[in-house]
Amino acid sequence: MAWWKKSVVYQIYPRSFFDSDGDGTGDLRGITAKLDYIQTLGADVVWLCPVYQSPNDDGGYDISDYRAILPEFGTMADWDELLAGMHARGLRLIMDLVVNHTSDEHPWFAEARKSKDNPYRDFYIWRPPAQDGGEPNNWGSHFGGSAWKFDPQTGEYFLHLFSERQPDLNWDNPRVREEIYAMMRWWLDKGIDGFRMDTVNMFSKPPELPQASTRAGERYPLAEEHFLNGPRLFEYLQEMRRRVLNDYDVLTVGETPGVSPEQGVEYTNEKSGVLSMIFQFDHMALDKDTTDPEPRWTHVPWSLAELRDITTRWQTALHGRGWNSLYLSNHDVPRMVSRFGDDGEHRVASAKLLATFLHTLQGTPYIYQGDEIGMTNVQFGRIEDYRDVDALNLYRARVTEGGGDPAATLGAIHLKGRDNARTPMQWDASANAGFTTGTPWIGVNPNYPEVNVEAALADPDSVFWYYRDLIRLRRECPALIGGRYDLLLPDHPQVYAYTRSTPEQRLLVLLNFGSQDAALPWPVDGTPLDAELLLGNLEQSAPDAAPDLRLRPWEARVYRLRLPGT
Known part of the structure; x- marks a missing residue:
């Protein structure tokens, strides 16, 4: 079995992790100083968000030099020391690969905008104005407004699906692909263990760049029907695998909004696919009003039924055919305990339940920094604080x-x-949560005196130690890695129940997604009552007397069921 199937990944947003020099910004030496903490947690892999040279218009996802380190993060020597420290501890490192776009300060773009006949012009996507002098089409940017920016020097527009300072690369140009493959090899030869591939299914755009369909009140639609999973995408990813990835034993995970489970199989099938795993986004839309022109900023109540249906579709479709990545939070979305749990009275219990959910499904779990101590959303009172x-x-x-x-x-x-996930890591109850001795680049969540690493490590019942127990349990139970997923109680309004099974082992997972007690029949799956409680997030979690079982608010339990004949 591939090593990444048995791994747990810890994601670091470097700017907010730990500041070693007091300038208010997290850095590489700060991460190195905390490697023992990550090792204690039990993670196997670190995903490092971008530390490359960048003007930082979009948190480092606007790269101006792929082979240089942003000075505020440190030097390449600091990066080398970090990698050596990880490998010495048995940790692997994956880097962000951001190649749908560059920064507008990248030398390629500086050349491209000089003239229409510049050798680098075709590294990007340019179009003349429409007949009315406006944008070439009606495509919108993910960050609002038009996806086109007029460049007066050459009198044409360039495409930017994100910030206007992030021009999209032209993947149809083989020279672009060659440059990217060479850069990937450069990092892999330095010893990294894989890539998280940013917006990987946006690389291929139809050359005619057709108009996007619109809804009422929508001027610049996202046009995802045209650039998600575009016409030559798999050709390019197969080429990347053939030219680069097949020569290394690496983890590759692609960010792929708008991908179905069947497409997920196409991406991740070990024999015919192109990536180890993908980040699918179906569950990220649960609390959005998808009828709104700007759904990402809307909020509607989400239902357990929808989460259960989405998860079951992906678990069932990819079993034996592909591989899931398991996440509820990252640097781009709100904190998971605030979004999917209860960050008030039941913060600790719900943080543990959500962790149980992620670590007992089939796939590779991802822990975003701070989730292991139950960090929450922040509510700054002024826009100037964002x-x-x-x-x-x-x-x-x-x-x-x-x-x-x-x-x-x-x-x-x-x-x-997104700044909910980007407030500084809360290390202790001292000033600035122990993140920096200077002024932090963004404010610290005011709840840091109660929610911090030092307090979590001192409390044997903390969220942190529960994560460690989950990671240990996953390593000890083959059914949690390779076992079949089977849904139970599909209509229960509050409890998510399922089994994970191999011929040798069967586990039962019970999750009460609610702030009220929940009753359910025991035995849940109709088998004789013969179960061993392996892990629970509340004290005295044990089966009640037959015939019923009662779960307390946000209670999670994992049982081993005795198989017939054992």
């Missing part, structure tokens, strides 16, 4: 230029803003 370009664009469009309600817009940012 740093994310997406949130700032929203506020400018709705309030500064649109005259809308500031409080309502801040409310949307409080719920869905």
Whole structure:
């Protein structure tokens, strides 16, 4: 079995992890200083968000030099020391591969915009103005407004699916692909263990760049029907695998919004696929109003039934045919305990339940920094306290230029803003949560005196130690890695129940996604009552007397069921 199927990944957003030099920004030496902490948690792999040279318009996802380190993070020597420290501890490192776009400060783009006949012009996607002098088509940017930026020097527009400072690369140009493959080999030869591939299913755009369908009130639709899983995408990814990835034993995980389970199989099948695993986004839309022109900033109640249906589809479709990645949070979305749990009275219990959910499904679990101590969303009172370009664009469009309600817009940012995940890691109860001795680049969540690593390590019943127990349990139970997933109680309004089974082992997982007690029949799956409780997130979690079982609010239990004849 591939090593990455048995692994647990810990994601680090370097700017917010730990500051070693007091300048207010997390850095590479800060990560090196905390490697023993990650090792204690039990993770196997570290996913490092971008540390490359960048003007930092989009948190480092706008890269101006793929083979250089941003000075505020340190030097290449610091990076080498970090990698050596990881490998010495048995940790592997995967880097972010951001090649749908570059920064507008990348030398390729500086050349491309000089003239229409520049050798680098075709590294990017340019089009002349439409007949009315406006944008070439109606495509919208993920960060709001048009996906086209006019460049007066050459009188043409360039495409940017994200910030206007992130021009999209032209993957149809073989020279672009050669440059990317050479860069990938350069990092792999330095010893990294794989890539997280940013927006990987957006690389291929149809050359005719057709108009996107619109809804009422929508001026610049995202046009995802045209650029997600585009016409030559698999050709390019198969070429990448053939030219680069097949020569290394690596983990590759692609960010793939808009992918179905069957497409997931096509991406991740070990024999015919192109990636180890993908990040699918179906469950990330549970609390969005998809009828709204800007769904990413909306909030509607999500239902357990929808989460259960989505998870079951992916678990069933990929079993034996592909591989899942398991996540509820990352640097781009709100904190999972605030979004899918209860960050108030039941913060600890619900954080543990969500962790149980992620570590007992089939796939590779991803832990985002701070989730292992139950960090929550933040609610800054002023737009000036936010740093994310997406949130700032929203506020400018709705309030500064649109005259809308500031409080309502801040409310949307409080719920869905990416800075929720980017506030500094909360190490202890000292000033700035022990993250820095200087002024942090973004404010610290005010709850850090109670929610921090030092307190978690001192409390044997903390979220941290429960994560460690889950990771240990996953290693000890083959059914949690390779076992079949079977859904139980598909109509229960509050409890998510399923089994994970191999011929030698059968486990039962019970999750009460709610703030009320939940009753369910025992035995849940109709088998004789013969179960051993392996792990529970509340004290005295044991089977009640037959015939019923009662789960307390946000209670999670994992049982080993005795198989016939054993």
